[in-house]
Amino acid sequence: MRRVRTGLAVTFAQAMLLAVLQGVSELFPVSSLGHTVLLPALLRWHVDEGSESFLAFVVALHLGTALALIAFYRAEWIAIAVAFVGSIMRGRFSGAPEERVAWLLVAGTIPVGILGVLLESPVKRLFASPIPVSLFLCANGFLMLFGERLRRRQHEAADRPYRPLEALPARDGVFVGFAQSLALLPGISRSGSAIVAGLLRDLRHDDAARYSFLLATPVILAASLLEIPKLFAPDAHAVLVQAFVGGIVAAVTAYASVAFLTRWFRHNDLTPFAWYCVAAGALAFALFASKVAA
Amino acid sequence: MKPLALALAVVFVVIALLYWTGHFIPAGVHVKHGIVSIILALLCLVWYRFLTAAPAR
Numbered sequence: 139m140r141r142v143r144t145g146l147a148v149t150f151a152q153a154m155l156l157a158v159l160q161g162v163s164e165l166f167p168v169s170s171l172g173h174t175v176l177l178p179a180l181l182r183w184h185v186d187e188g189s190e191s192f193l194a195f196v197v198a199l200h201l202g203t204a205l206a207l208i209a210f211y212r213a214e215w216i217a218i219a220v221a222f223v224g225s226i227m228r229g230r231f232s233g234a235p236e237e238r239v240a241w242l243l244v245a246g247t248i249p250v251g252i253l254g255v256l257l258e259s260p261v262k263r264l265f266a267s268p269i270p271v272s273l274f275l276c277a278n279g280f281l282m283l284f285g286e287r288l289r290r291r292q293h294e295a296a297d298r299p300y301r302p303l304e305a306l307p308a309r310d311g312v313f314v315g316f317a318q319s320l321a322l323l324p325g326i327s328r329s330g331s332a333i334v335a336g337l338l339r340d341l342r343h344d345d346a347a348r349y350s351f352l353l354a355t356p357v358i359l360a361a362s363l364l365e366i367p368k369l370f371a372p373d374a375h376a377v378l379v380q381a382f383v384g385g386i387v388a389a390v391t392a393y394a395s396v397a398f399l400t401r402w403f404r405h406n407d408l409t410p411f412a413w414y415c416v417a418a419g420a421l422a423f424a425l426f427a428s429k430v431a432a
Numbered sequence: 433m434k435p436l437a438l439a440l441a442v443v444f445v446v447i448a449l450l451y452w453t454g455h456f457i458p459a460g461v462h463v464k465h466g467i468v469s470i471i472l473a474l475l476c477l478v479w480y481r482f483l484t485a486a487p488a489r
Contacts, residue, residue, distance in 0.1 A: 226478055226481060228485065229481045229482050229484065229485020230482060230485050244475070248472075248475075251468050251471065252468060252472075255462075255464045255465050255468050256465075364463070364464055364467070
C-alpha cells in the first residue's frame, strides 16, 4: 500500500504569502525555488514540504503562474502556434518572425526538458536545504553581475551590434535553454540565467526577458499539468481552499510581475536584482550558518 | 538523414514504452521521462517531414 505523508497543512495566511512570493519570484530573476526553501525556514514554519497537501498547493500556484504568462502573451502565443503548425504542414520554413520564435522556443525547451526530468529529483535531494540555497542565491547574483559586465564589454567596448530575438540562431536558442537548466539548482533563477545567456548572445534586455518568459511558459505549464493528479490526492482536500485562492493570487501577482518586468527591461538592467540576490543570500547564509535561524 | 530521423523516432518511442512499463530501470515507472521521450520522437518525425517535403516553387 502506498504510504501517504500527511504533514502539517499550510494556514491560509501562510498560503497567501507563499502565493504572492511564487507569483513574484518565479518571474523576477531571484529564484522562486530558493525563496520557497528559505522563507519557511527563516519564519520557522512547521510545514512538511514533501506532504501531498503541500505538493497539491504548489501545483495550484504553478498553474496560476503559467496561466498568467499565457494571458499576458496571448496574442504572441496564438501567432507562434499558428506559425509553428503552418511550418510543419508545409514541411519547410517560411522565415516569418513568429515562426522563427516558435522554433527558437523548441530549441530552448529541449535541453531544459531533458535535464529537468533526469536531474530535478537528485539535485533537489542534494541541495534543497537552507545553507546550499543561500550560497546558490549569492552565486545567482554574481552570475547576473558577471553577465552584465561581459555584455557591456562586448557591446560598448567592442562595439558589437545587438540583434532582435527573431534573428537569434537556433544554436544560441539551445545555449539559452542549457543556461536555463542551471535553475535546477535551488537558488539559481530560471529567468536570470536565461536573460544572462540571451544578453551574451547579443539580445537586448527586453528581448532576452521576452524569450525567457516565453521559454518559461511551456516548462511551468507542463510541470503543473503533469502534477494535477496531486490536487485529487487523499490528503489534498485539507488545502483545497488555500490551493484555489493561492492559485488566483499567484496568477494575479505573476501577471503584474511580467507586466512590470517587460517595462523595466526596456530601459534598465539586471543589476538591482543581482545585488538583492547577493545580499539576501549572504544574510540567509549568515543566519543559518550561525544557527540564528532554524 | 531520412533513415536517421525515422530510426531515432522509433528509438524514442521504444524508450518511452520502457519508461512507462517500468522496464528501463529498477526504480519503477517514470511517466515524465516517457512523455519527454515521446515528445523527442514527435520532433524526429517533424524533422523527417521537413526532409521529405516538396521544395518551394
